[in-house]
Amino acid sequence: MSSPRFVSSPPPPSGDAVQRRPAKSRFTYKQLSQLANYSTTTPLRTIAHVDLDAFYAQCEMVRLGVDKDQPLAVQQWGSLIAINYPSRKFGIGRFNTAAEAKALCPDLICQHVATWKEGETKWAYHDDSFKNMGSHKVSLDPYRLESRRIMATFKETLPKDFQRIEKAGIDEVFIDLSAQVHSILLDRYPELSGPPPYDDPSECLPWPSGSVIDWQADNVIDLDSKETEIDDPDWDDICLAVAAEIARDLRKAVWDKLNYTCSAGLARNKMLAKLGSATKKPNGQTVVRNRAVQQFLSTFKFTKIRNLGGKLGDEAVAMFDTDLVSDLLKLPIEQLKRLGDDTGSWLFETIRGHDQSEVNPRTKIKSMLSAKSFRPPINSFEQGVRWLTIFAADIFSRCVEEGVLENKRTPKTINLHHRHGGSVRSKQIPIPQGKTITEKILLDLSKNLLAQVVVEGRCWPCANLSLSIGGFEDNVIGNMNIKGFLMSAEQMKQIQEKGSLEEDVESDSEDEKARKRQKTEDHGIKRFLGGGLSRQASSDKPEPEVGTLQETSNGYREVDGLNVCVKCGEIIAEDDQTEHADWHFAKELDEENNHAIINSRPQINQQKTTPGLPAGKSRGRSGAVSRAKVEKGQQRLMFKNG
Ligand code: CTP
Ligand code: CA
Ligand code: CA
Numbered sequence: 133m134s135s136p137r138f139v140s141s142p143p144p145p146s147g148d149a150v151q152r153r154p155a156k157s158r159f160t161y162k163q164l165s166q167l168a169n170y171s172t173t174t175p176l177r178t179i180a181h182v183d184l185d186a187f188y189a190q191c192e193m194v195r196l197g198v199d200k201d202q203p204l205a206v207q208q209w210g211s212l213i214a215i216n217y218p219s220r221k222f223g224i225g226r227f228n229t230a231a232e233a234k235a236l237c238p239d240l241i242c243q244h245v246a247t248w249k250e251g252e253t254k255w256a257y258h259d260d261s262f263k264n265m266g267s268h269k270v271s272l273d274p275y276r277l278e279s280r281r282i283m284a285t286f287k288e289t290l291p292k293d294f295q296r297i298e299k300a301g302i303d304e305v306f307i308d309l310s311a312q313v314h315s316i317l318l319d320r321y322p323e324l325s326g327p328p329p330y331d332d333p334s335e336c337l338p339w340p341s342g343s344v345i346d347w348q349a350d351n352v353i354d355l356d357s358k359e360t361e362i363d364d365p366d367w368d369d370i371c372l373a374v375a376a377e378i379a380r381d382l383r384k385a386v387w388d389k390l391n392y393t394c395s396a397g398l399a400r401n402k403m404l405a406k407l408g409s410a411t412k413k414p415n416g417q418t419v420v421r422n423r424a425v426q427q428f429l430s431t432f433k434f435t436k437i438r439n440l441g442g443k444l445g446d447e448a449v450a451m452f453d454t455d456l457v458s459d460l461l462k463l464p465i466e467q468l469k470r471l472g473d474d475t476g477s478w479l480f481e482t483i484r485g486h487d488q489s490e491v492n493p494r495t496k497i498k499s500m501l502s503a504k505s506f507r508p509p510i511n512s513f514e515q516g517v518r519w520l521t522i523f524a525a526d527i528f529s530r531c532v533e534e535g536v537l538e539n540k541r542t543p544k545t546i547n548l549h550h551r552h553g554g555s556v557r558s559k560q561i562p563i564p565q566g567k568t569i570t571e572k573i574l575l576d577l578s579k580n581l582l583a584q585v586v587v588e589g590r591c592w593p594c595a596n597l598s599l600s601i602g603g604f605e606d607n608v609i610g611n612m613n614i615k616g617f618l619m620s621a622e623q624m625k626q627i628q629e630k631g632s633l634e635e636d637v638e639s640d641s642e643d644e645k646a647r648k649r650q651k652t653e654d655h656g657i658k659r660f661l662g663g664g665l666s667r668q669a670s671s672d673k674p675e676p677e678v679g680t681l682q683e684t685s686n687g688y689r690e691v692d693g694l695n696v697c698v699k700c701g702e703i704i705a706e707d708d709q710t711e712h713a714d715w716h717f718a719k720e721l722d723e724e725n726n727h728a729i730i731n732s733r734p735q736i737n738q739q740k741t742t743p744g745l746p747a748g749k750s751r752g753r754s755g756a757v758s759r760a761k762v763e764k765g766q767q768r769l770m771f772k773n774g
Contacts, residue, residue, distance in 0.1 A: 156336035159367045161328035164337060167314035167371075170296060172488040175422065176368055178375045179491065180307040181397045181405035182382060184282065185414035187303035188214035191278045192243040194391050204241040205233055209265050213245070217414045230262075246271045251518040253525045253571075269504045269522055273529060275302055280533065282386055282394075289385040290378075298491045303394075304409075306402050307382075308491035309375045316374050317367075337367060345373045348380070351412040353424040368422045372398050379417050403438050403487035404428070425485035430458045434483060447471065448479065457483050499543070502526040503598030511592045516582050523599040524575040531569060531601075542569055544603030548581035551596035559584050563601065574601070 159176055166174035184190060188206040193216060198204060203219035205212045207230045215224050215233075222237040230242045247261040247268035248254075255271035258264075279302050286305060287295055294312035297305050318324055321340060328335040345365050355361060365373075379396040386392050396417035397408020404425060408418040420428050429437075433455040435445040449455045451470060452463065460468070460483050469476030481487070502523035510516060531537060547560045559581040563569065578599050585591050 157339055157366050159337050160334050161337060162333035164314070164317070164324065164367065165333065167310040167317075170308050170310050170491075172490055174310075175400065176310070176313075176371050177400045178309045178313045178371045179399060179402055179405045180309055180375055180379050180382075181300075181402065181409040182286070182305050182307065182379065182394050183396075183409045183413075184303035184392055184394045186214050186216045186220075187279075188245070188275050189216035189219075190392050191275050192241075194278075195274065196241075196243065198241065202241060203237050203239055204243060205230070207242045207244045207262060208270055209262055212242070246274050248522040248526065251521060253521055255526075266507060269502075269519075269526075271526065272302070273526075273533075276530070276533060278390070278392075279303060281390055282392065285386050285389050286382055289382050296491050296493055298493055306405065306491045309378055310371075312378065313371050313374045317370065321370075339364065340367060340370050345369060347373065347376065347419065349416075350376050351416055351418040353408075353411075353418065353420045353428045355421065355423045356425070356427045359423040363423075368400070372400075372419050372421055376417060376419050383415075383417070399425075401485075401487040402489055402491065403482065404485060406438050407432065407436065429483060429485055430461075432457055434460055437482060440479075440482070444471070444475065498604045499600055499602035500527050500530050501598060501600035503549075503596065503600075505596045506594065509593030509595045510597075511594075513582065513586050516586075516594065516597060517579055519597055520578040520582060520599060521575060523597070524571055524578055527599065527601055528569070528571040528574055537568060541604055543601040545601065546574065546577045546581065547600045547602065548578055548585070549596070549598045549600075550582070550585045550591060550594055552591050552594050556596075557585050557588070557591070563603075574599075 163174045163176050167176050167178070171177065189204055192198075192206055192214075193200070193202070193204055196204075201218050202216075203222065203224075204216045205219055205224060206214040210229050210231070212224070212226055212228055212230060212233055215226065219233070219237055219240055222233075222240070224233045224236055224240070228236070233240055234242065244257070244262050246255045246257050247264075248271055249256070249258060249261075249264075250267040250269075255273055258268065261268045279299075282303075283297070283299060283305070286297060286307070290297075290307070291312060294309070294315070296308040296311070298307075300306050323338045323341060355363075375398045379398055383394055383396060386394055393415040395409050395413045395415060397405040397411065397420065398417065399405040399408050399420035400422055404420045407428070408420045411418040434440050434457045435449065435455050437445075437457075440448065445455075448460075448471060452460060452467075454460065460479070465476060465480045467476075468479050471479065504519055504523075510519070531543075542565060543563055544565070545560050546563050547558060550557045550559075561577060561581060563573070563577060567573075581599075582597075
């Protein structure tokens with residue numbers, strides 16, 4: 133895309149240009165003032181999306197102190213999960229195995245991710261971890277820590293009154309710069325400070341004085357065909373130019389302080405900003421001016437647009453027999469509504485560059501999960517406890533890191549999912565309130581939960597264990613009595629001696645069975661939209677290959693900062709992941725006519741509507757854990773030579 137570095141100065145006062153130029157700006161005083169309170173409807177709205185380049189790879193480069201031109205990839209078991217830009221020149225991608233990549237570039241450094249070694253309480257970089265998938269568990273802590281430092285740098289760099297930042301994934305943020313831009317405009321352009329003529333906010337603003345914009349090294353998207361570069365920049369262009377300065381400062385701060393490069397997109401909404409940030413990687417920033425939106429969008433396949441990368445996009449491609457934005461633009465809204473009324477309307481607006489979703493500073497996390505699939509499976513309580521030790525340490529360190537302890541936001545429940553053959557057992561107990569959580573408390577509770585499973589018998593071999601804490605919202609346990617879960621000393625002794633207790637598995641009450649049936653049926657009609665239209669994947673990345681043996685953790689992989697369910701491709705908010713996994717579980721059970729034990733799960737959050745979704749749409753809910761699980765921020769990995 134060829135781009136002018138500058139928007140031209142006002143044209144000479146002759147001919148066409150004079151006639152085309154209206155007396156005043158296209159924008160009103162009201163639209164300007166709306167910037168100050170982050171209105172999502174003002175056409176002057178100014179959003180940034182900032183995404184770290186090859187993030188995990190950069191983390192390793194910084195940690196190892198390697199030269200910026202050194203090809204480096206991050207390896208997880210035999211696969212690659214991040215590839216730095218020097219190695220991309222060799223044609224290496226996430227689709228390659230570590231061995232293939234080495235063949236393409238013998239100089240490549242393949243750094244394995246950090247792992248927790250079975251029984252240890254701290255993750256580390258182990259030289260032999262790639263050979264020990266059975267006894268190691270991947271840790272993304274190093275990247276989470278760097279992510280936090282980067283976030284902190286963004287916050288330090290932005291004025292403290294203007295910090296509307298949404299962390300949209302481990303390596304990306306949206307920032308609503310509207311209010312900051314507004315304040316800078318008032319400072320710089322005295323013509324804006326007076327009251328509107330006749331005190332009428334619907335009056336148009338005067339033209340900006342001094343209309344040369346210095347875009348510096350920015351990639352400025354070409355204007356739509358009906359627009360011309362000699363048109364004067366209006367206030368929307370000025371807003372983006374100011375935003376571009378801010379983005380440059382943010383990127384520079386991250387570089388100066390932490391040595392990471394990132395790329396940015398500046399536009400009037402999140403969708404366009406996100407597409408923009410991916411346009412000039414690495415270390416570039418792209419400005420999508422309002423008058424360039426149509427041109428910019430028409431260069432994309434619509435499957436590249438946020439929320440159209442997954443099932444919805446596929447469905448649209450199949451239905452309209454095209455993947456081009458330009459083809460869809462020709463269709464009337466009624467045609468698009470064949471996808472459903474809400475979806476059709478949303479799509480109609482989206483391909484025209486409209487998106488009013490808010491930048492939502494979700495600072496509070498709602499749940500955390502740590503899990504591991506075992507191949508070979510594990511066979512004793514003791515072995516289970518060794519993994520629980522890791523899970524508890526993992527979750528605890530994330531509690532600390534998230535500032536949960538300082539905020540005195542203690543989770544209310546702890547859950548254990550245990551998989552044995554075709555059945556998953558799910559146990560949950562309240563976390564005692566009123567005292568600060570410690571690693572030991574988490575470990576003791578999780579041991580208690582595992583013991584409950586063991587007490588029920590028939591639990592070995594175990595193919596998957598997962599521990600989660602949650603209930604930061606109203607996720608309290610109904611009328612369960614904690615004493616009901618505690619084992620007698622005799623039972624505990626028996627477990628320690630024999631590894632299990634021979635006891636009958638509790639059968640479900642009729643109520644419980646009816647509830648499960650209902651749950652399964654409720655979701656039989658669930659379609660992609662229910663999983664979150666505005667949060668659905670835009671998987672610009674190739675689909676990871678799925679092999680028989682995977683590093684499995686929580687059933688989600690991060691695509692463009694969203695947690696995508698590996699089973700159905702839906703985007704699931706972090707706090708809804710357990711629920712969603714439960715739905716899959718129930719569905720699978722139903723399909724296989726299988727029997728599983730799901731104990732005493734409270735019914736929570738029914739019909740919860742996700743912000744940004746069309747009203748009335750809901751998503752999955754509670755039950756047990758699903759089978760194939762992937763840690764957040766990781767892809768499902770193909771296991772070779774296993
Ligand atoms: N990631 C992953 N699995 C995926 C997608 C992403 O494990 N399917 C991890 C990657 O390791 C990556 C980080 O999440 O480093 C951020 O992902 P993304 O921004 O999509 O890619 P980057 O590697 O940062 O590369 P880019 O420069 O294209 O942003
Ligand atoms: Ca990235
Ligand atoms: Ca990203």
